[in-house]
Amino acid sequence: MLHVFVNDGGLLRWAKEADGAPGPVPRNTVWLDLLNPTPDELVRAEALIGAPLPTREQMAEIEESSRLRVANGILSMTVTALVWADTDEPRIAVVTFVLAGRRLVTIHHIDPQPFLAFRRRASHAELPITKGEAVLAALVEGMVDRTAGVLRRTGIELDAINRRAFRGRKLRSRGETLDDTQTLKRIGHAGHLIGKARVSLASLTRMMDFLGRDEGWNAGKATRRWARTARQDVAGLDEYAGFLAGKVALLLDTALGRINVEQNEIVKIVSIITVLLFPPTLVASICGMNFTAMPDMDEPAAYPSALLLMLLSALLPMIFVRLRRWL
Structure with a gap:
């Protein structure tokens, strides 16, 4: 043009x-x-x-x-x-x-x-x-x-x-x-x-x-x-x-x-949550073993005690982590 x-x-x-x-x-x-x-x-x-x-x-x-x-x-x-x-x-x-x-x-x-x-x-x-x-x-x-x-x-x-x-x-x-x-x-x-x-x-x-x-x-x-x-x-x-x-x-x-x-913060949170869930998982695994000779199998308070123990094992590490300001 x-x-x-x-x-x-x-x-x-x-x-x-x-x-x-x-x-x-x-x-x-x-x-x-x-x-x-x-x-x-x-x-x-x-x-x-x-x-x-x-x-x-x-x-x-x-x-x-x-x-x-x-x-x-x-x-x-x-x-x-x-x-x-x-x-x-x-x-x-x-x-x-x-x-x-x-x-x-x-x-x-x-x-x-x-x-x-x-x-x-x-x-x-x-x-x-x-x-x-x-x-x-x-x-x-x-x-x-x-x-x-x-x-x-x-x-x-x-x-x-x-x-x-x-x-x-x-x-x-x-x-x-x-x-x-x-x-x-x-x-x-x-x-x-x-x-x-x-x-x-x-x-x-x-x-x-x-x-x-x-x-x-x-x-x-x-x-x-x-x-x-x-x-x-x-x-x-x-x-x-x-x-x-x-x-x-x-x-x-x-x-x-x-x-x-x-991304590092996300990985950190996931890692800490994994650690926090490990104790109650361990308690549930132990209490869930199906052996006839296990102690306290016939105790009425065995099941509530196991639930309370799992709750405490989850809360106590979480409180510790919060006090240390890791989360």
Whole structure:
């Protein structure tokens, strides 16, 4: 899918009539957004900038020299964006920015939320954007803001789990039930989301460093200054993500430790109950032996005495255990 944005009298306008039209792309195009492009759409975009665009296989390469390069004054940068963060399966999508003069071409196969939001803004409001560098800055800032929002929500989620995990001297209140399986799932999902966010932030950091160096392409002072500022924002988010990752590790250890303590408590109770039931079982076993010569077989008080002895043999060890605070 091809989205064409042109310079219309100093304003950025979505030229929807040119998206699917055959023939060359308008010469006043500022931004070409390629979402799952077809071969024909790639040919139209390459004809506009006069250079080949990276293929899907080239976008998937992880070497920095393959992701950040300059050729004939055309800047190609590939980063990873956090997508589907509001679902149970967050993913990392590869996005390529190709900056050729005053034009920007973006290639991606999953539509990140900042791209969708910026296209909506451009279709409903008049944006005073005439250069591809300004579009690049707006898209990257949207990606950073999106990642910041995801990390902020994840931090709130971890704080809620933390308040339930650490509550005074006791791990849980009397009568309170906690779904440990669900808690572990929430902690695991938060850790998975934070890991995806850090991968995206790392790629954005490398891109900001690359833009700030101005090696091999003619970048303006405003672009370099913006890149350095964005680099600081991304670095701050990465530090916060590292803090959240440490909190995830602590909460995971706490949850597993609580489960282990509860399991040990159950085994302890079962073991003590087994010991408490041993004396009355022994009395019942002795009194229940069927021998003719057993003493007290003909005594009227033999049966009540045996019952009383079994009761005492159960109560006395239980009182002893309670006094020692083993239960």
